[in-house]
Amino acid sequence: MVTPGADGRTPVVIVSVAHLDEEERALVIGVLLEEVLAWVRTLPGTSALRALMVFDEVYGYAPPHPATRRRSVR
Numbered sequence: 435m436v437t438p439g440a441d442g443r444t445p446v447v448i449v450s451v452a453h454l455d456e457e458e459r460a461l462v463i464g465v466l467l468e469e470v471l472a473w474v475r476t477l478p479g480t481s482a483l484r485a486l487m488v489f490d491e492v493y494g495y496a497p498p499h500p501a502t503r504r505r506s507v508r
Contacts, residue, residue, distance in 0.1 A: 436473075436485045444485065463495065 435447045449466060451459045470487060477484065489495070 460495075463489075 436444055438444050449462070451462050454462060470485075
C-alpha cells in the first residue's frame with residue numbers, strides 16, 4: 435500500500451471503518467496496525483520519512499494524555 439509509484443511518489447491510502455460495527459472496527463484497526471508495524475520492522479534505519487499514518491478519532495482506542503484528563507473538583 436505504500437510502495438512508491440513509477441513517479442517516485444507514495445500513494446495516499448484511506449481506510450474507512452465508519453460503516454463497521456464496534457467489534458469489526460477494532461478487528462480491522464488492529465490488523466492494519468499490526469501489518470504496518472510488521473512492515474516497519476523490516477526496514478533499515480533512515481532519516482527520510484517513508485510513510486505517515488494518521489489515526490483520526492483515536493478516542494476509545496488510546497488513553498488520553500494525563501494533562502488533558504478532566505480534573506475532579508474537590
